[in-house]
């Protein structure tokens with residue numbers, strides 16, 4: 321687990337400090353000790369609207385190692401644990417963007433970090449010791465247009481990546497509402513909130529902070545979406561045509577379609593009338609059926625939850641009722657149904673499902 325590796329690295333760093341001049345190498349990781357995102361096989365309109373009457377424009381700014389590393393192909397992830405996209409904070413930020421409809425901004429340094437774990441740790445530690453402000457590739461255009469900022473970051477050395485401070489100091493956050501979200505190892509939020517608060521004392525930093533352990537990040541979509549909703553932010557996504565009906569036996573379910581070109585193509589397909597799919601059970605986690613045509617893909621690393629509607633390899637429509645991690649395209653999500661209810665509706669074997677657009 322990453323936890324062991326993280327602790328081992330900390331201990332090793334302490335040793336390096338106390339035995340100045342000696343060089344040491346931390347324990348090699350085993351397959352099990354790699355971050356979850358390495359375990360691939362196991363597992364708009366830019367206006368946001370809150371539930372109040374006012375409309376607030378939202379920025380989601382985040383730092384993630386995966387967006388800030390020199391990615392090498394053919395990295396041997398067993399002997400040299402390395403960053404592999406998507407990054408944890410990157411994934412969280414994507415879900416906040418989907419839910420709020422805000423603008424996404426990745427904080428990126430001009431001089432990317434090594435993709436090797438130990439080397440990245442070392443450079444980050446040097447930057448922290450020197451209180452550096454790494455140069456950024458670009459900055460947000462016209463920050464004035466945003467009054468709410470969701471700020472995402474990983475815990476780096478008990479605090480924040482120094483580039484986050486470059487970003488905060490180069491912009492004027494006075495009076496802006498800031499919501500923090502963080503992914504971390506065993507160290508939790510550590511001093512990060514205090515550091516950010518000290519850096520932007522004139523911002524309104526909410527104490528409703530979302531944080532998750534690094535190994536849970538990939539499966540935290542539901543929790544972070546709930547957090548965003550509880551804060552009162554939700555994109556105006558329930559427009560006409562964004563709701564899909566699924567007729568399964570006697571049950572009629574509704575789903576909210578994703579805002580991407582794949583769901584758009586599905587809507588265009590259904591505009592001609594309902595489509596009936598013969599779906600088969602696969603691995604006791606999904607029902608899969610052919611759409612009879614290919615739709616555009618928007619593949620990303622996804623850990624599914626019950627009710628996720630997925631496009632697999634461009635032409636298969638999949639209803640998930642249990643978790644699976646893979647690279648595929650999100651089409652939407654069935655509303656208000658849990659795993660148990662969905663299993664009961666779908667049954668154990670083949671099932672016929674009729675898809676249509678809600679009136």
Ligand SMILES: Cc1cc2nc3c(=O)[nH]c(=O)nc-3n(C[C@H](O)[C@H](O)[C@H](O)COP(=O)(O)O)c2cc1C
Pocket residue numbers: 326383384385386406407408409410440441442444445473474475476477478479503504505506507508510533534537
């Ligand atoms: C340079 C570096 C320093 C880190 N320091 C800490 C730390 O002090 N405490 C902690 O709990 N996790 C630490 N971590 C683990 C990250 O916070 C964690 O893996 C996070 O989920 C990474 O998010 P990302 O994939 O978006 O970069 C560190 C990771 C890196 C790369």
